[in-house]
Amino acid sequence: ANAFPEADELKIYISADSKIYPSEVLLRSMAKTISLTPIRDYLQNYNGSVYSITINVKDSSFSNGSFFQILSTFKNDAEENSTLKFYGIYKKNGKPVGYLTNPNPGTELEEKFIKVNLKFYKPQKNAGRAIQFEKNSSFSFLLNKFPDENLLAEFWLRTSDSGQDILSVKNIETDQREFLLTLNDFQMLYTRIENASLLFSAPYFLGRKTWSHISILFSAEKNSVSLFCSGNLFAKIKLTSLLSVGKYEFAFSSEYGNKNYSIDLLRFINLKNTIDVSFSNKNFNNFNSDSSTVIAAFKFDDQLPQTIEKENYSVKVENLQYIKSNAPIFARAPELNIDILTNAYELIWSGGDYKQADSYTLEKSMNNSGFQSLYKVHADNSTPADYSFIDAKELEAEIVYYRVKQINLDGSVVFSAQLKVGQGESEPLVLAQNFPNPFNPKTNIELELLEDSEVDITIYNLEGQEIVKLFKGQLAKGVHKFTFDGSGLPSGIYLYKVSTPSFNTTRKMVLTK
Template identity: 45%
Template sequence: MFRNAIILFAFLFVLEAFAQEKESNYYLVCPRFTPYGSSFDVSLTITNTFPEADRFELLVLPGNAISLNKAEYKSVYEFAKLSLLDADIEDYQGEASYITVNLNDSSRSGGTVSQIIMNFKAEQTNTSGIKFRGAFKKGDTVLAYLNSPKDMTDENFIDVDVEFYKPQKVADKNILFNEDSFLKIDIDKKFSNNLLIEFWIKLNDAGIDFLKIYRNSYSQPDFTLSTNKFQMFNVSSNVQAQTFLKPYFNGKKSWYHIIILTSKKDESIYFYCNNTLVAKNNLPDFFEPDNVNLVFANTNTGKSFLIDLLRIEDFNNTLGFSFANMHSISFSSDSSSLVAQYKFDSPDEFLTENENIKLETSNLKFVKSDAPLFARSPELNINLLGSSYELEWKGGDYKQAAYYILEKSSDSKPYTPVFTVQADNTQEKTYSFIDAVDESSEIVYYRIKQQNNDGSIIYSSLVKVGQGESQPFTLGQNYPNPFNPKTSIDIEVIEDSEIEITIYSLEGREIAKLFKGSLTKGLHKFSFDGEGLPSGVYLFKVEAPNFTQTKKMILTK
C-alpha cells in the first residue's frame, strides 16, 4: 500500500505541474502504439478540489470504429468497477456513455487523487478520436468542468486523437511469458562505451514485475522494473538512491518501448518509456556492463506479458539515434556496436553462439507478434547532371523489399510512378535512375515507394527540387577524398541565395552544421574537421530554398 501511495502521489505531482502550466485539473493518457482491432486503455487522473461536490460525472463519446467496454475507479484506498450508462446526445450517432463516481464516500472526499481507467475496443481503422466531458457536480449544479474550471459551458469537451497501426509480417513472432517463464541473460563483454538495453513490451495485466537487473554474484537485484496496480511503470531499488521519478501509465494490450542506459560519466542509470525519462538512479558500486545479469521473469500468478526485439548495445550515439530506430528490426550505426539482438522469431535464436552472452530459458512460448516493428525506409539522394537529375537510393530493410518504385510529383499534383525495379534481397545495393528536368514545372518532389513482400508499403523522405532556368548553386566533390581528418567543400553560388550546409552520418544523424545563412554569387570554400569521428562514409548536404544536393565523402583513419 505504501509503495502504491508513493507512485500515485508522484503522479499527482505530475498532474499538479501540468495543471499549473495548462490551467487544467486533469491528466489524460492515451497509448501511442496500439495495433489494428485491439483493445486499449485510457487513464484519466483527477483531483477532487471541491469538498462540496457529491459526484463526478464523465461523458464519453467514442469516435468512429471505437467502443467503450468498461471502466474502473482506482485510488490509494479502493478499487471499484464503474457502471456505464447510455447517454442520448443530440447530433451524435455513436454509443455515448456516462460514467459516474459517487463522491459522498469519505475516501473520495475533497483532495483525493482518483484514477479512472477506461478500456476501449477498436475495429479496423487507422485513426479515430474520443471526446470526454467531465464535471464535478452538487445536485444539478456544475461546480467545474475538467478542461477549464473558469469556463463552465456546455462545450467543455476534451478531444483526443487515437492512432492505430497495421502490424507487418516483418514482426513475425515474439515471446509470451506465462506464469513461471523466464529468460536470463548474462552479459560477458568488455564495453568501450555505455551499456544500452532496449526492448518492446506488451502487458496483458496490471501489477506485473517483469525485469530484474543484477550484478554477477549478487543474490539481490539492483533494480526491478514493474507496473503497479495503477498500471504505472516503476523502477525500484533497495540499494541505490533514486534521483528522479516520473510515473508513466502503461495500458494493457498496447506496446511500450523501454530503454535502459548506463552512463559512466554521470555514474547513473536512466530508464525511458516511449522516449520519456521515467526514472534515474545512481549506479551501484562496482557496477560494470560486463558484470550484469538481466532476468525477465513472470512470477505473477494468472498474469502474462510479451517481449519483442531485445537489443544490447555498446552505445556511443545520442539517444535520438535509438528513438529514431526503435521500430526497425535492422541495426546500423557508425558509433555504436551491437552486442546481441533477439527478434524472438524462433527458438533457434537461443542456440546461436554468442561469446558475449550466456542464456538460460524456461517455459517461453513463441506466438505471432503484432509489435510496431516495420521495414526501414530507403534513403533517396539526388545529383544534378546538366539537364538531368540522377536519383540514387539504397539502404532500408532490403531483405523485406519486393519492389522499389520511384514516384514524382510536379507542382503539388498527385504522385505518379516514373520507374520500378525489383529489389535484390541478397545484398544491399545502390539503385539509380536518370530523370530529365521538367522545365514546365517550378517545383518537383521525388520519393521512393518500397513495396514489401508482405504487401505493406513504406516511403522514403521527400526530395524537393526547384526547376528554374538556373540552379542557385553547383556543388563540387570534397577534396581530399578520402580524407583524414580535414577536407574542403566548394560551392559555386550562381545567384545570391540562402544556403544551409549540413554533415550527416549514413544513418541520417546530424554530425555538424557547417553554415546557415546568405551567400553571395561566387565561389565559397568550407572546411570540415572529422577529428573525433570514426572512419566511415558521411554525407554533406547543401540546401537552398528550392534546391537540394547531397554528396558522399569518406573519412579514413
C-alpha cells in the first residue's frame, strides 16, 4: 500500500548480478494489471548496476489504503546462488518524501536495500514425472484411520496461474470440509475455513511456474493443523471435529479450463518426529527417519490405476496429465563415516540413492586446501552396498577433511557431508544446543556419538536437584534425538547433562511459560 499519501510516484531500483536481469514487470492492483518496462539506471552513492521502474501512485487504482503488487520475472544465466536487492524512493514533484527499505537499515545505502537470496538448481532425471491438474482432473486420497499422534501430508506444488483451489480436506464422517488450500488472484497461498477457527494466518506468495514445498501437520493431541510453505508457517487452524475420530479425504482437483497446477512427490507420514524431518527430506524420494513411518507415497513416475484399495487408505484418480517433472528432487548424497585405526583411517560410505549413482570418488583435503581424488569405484545399482578405503594418517597435517563425490547416471553430482579429522584427542560425543530454546513445554536434545557407548542423560534445576533421568543405557554410534517435556515444571533455567564412562558435558536450556 502507499505509505506516503502525499507522494505522486514510487521509483523502485533493482540490483542483481550481471547474469540476472528483469525481463518483465507487472503492476497489479484490485482494479487492473499493467506492464512496466525496467530500464538501466544510476543510483547515487551506489556502486552496483541497477534497473528501475517508476509507478504513478496517484493513479486512481492506488487510492489510499488499497494494496498493489509488483511482479518481476527475471532471466537467469547464473548457476551459482545469488542475491536480488530492492530499494524504493517515494517522491513528490521529483523530491523524496519517503523510502522503501530494509526494516532495519544501516547508515550506508547498500545496507538499506531489501535483499532476497536466490538458490538455483539443475533438474535431475531423479525427479521423473509429476501430475498436472487441468479441467475435470482429480486425485482423492481417503485415510481410513488417523494416526494416534501426528499426520504429515507433504508435496511439491507448481502453479501456472493465480486464482485456483488446490486441496480440500474433508471429514467424511461429519461430511464437513475442514479447510481449502487456495491460491488467490495475487498468487498468495492461504486457507479458507468453514467451521474451524483460524489461529494464525500469513498468506505466502508463490511465484508462477516455480516449485514450492507444502507441509501440512495434523496434531491429534491439539486437534489443530499447521501449514508450511518452503519451511515457513503460513496458517494454523483449530478444528471443531476430533481428528482422532473419522475418515479424512484429501482431494486435489481443478475446475478451470484455462488454468492448471502440478504436484510431485506426495506423501502421508505417521509423524513421530518434529516438523523439521519434513524439511530435511523434501528433496529426496526416500523418507529417512528414525521413528516416523510412511503411510503412502506417490512419485507419479508410473501411471496410477483409477482406484487403489489398501488396508488404511484408498485412492481415486480421474483425467490426470503426466508430465516431465523439473521439481528439486535429487539423488540423496552418500553417508560417509570413519573408523580411526592406530596408523590409518578407514573411510566407509553407503551409496545414497544407489540406483541413480554411476560412481563414487573419495576425496581428501589437508588443512582445508583443495580436495584431491583419493579413490574411485563404480556403483553397484542392483542392491545397497557399503564401500571402504583405508588411508594412512597424515602426521604433518593438523586437520584432514574427507568427502565422497557421487556422480549420477544423468551426469549430476552430489557430495556427502565433509568429515573433519583432527590430530589431537577427540571427545566421544557432540552435544547440540536443545531446540527450540526457549521452549514451552517440549524441546529436543540431540547428540552424536562417535563410538558405541553407555550414555546417561539427566535434567537438573539450577540448585543441582535432579528433575528427571531422560535416558540411561547403551547407544550405537551416530545421531540420537530425545524429547524433554517440561509441562509440570515452572518457568526457569534448567541444565541437561550427558555422560559416558569417559566424558560428560552440560548445557543450559530455558523453559518459558
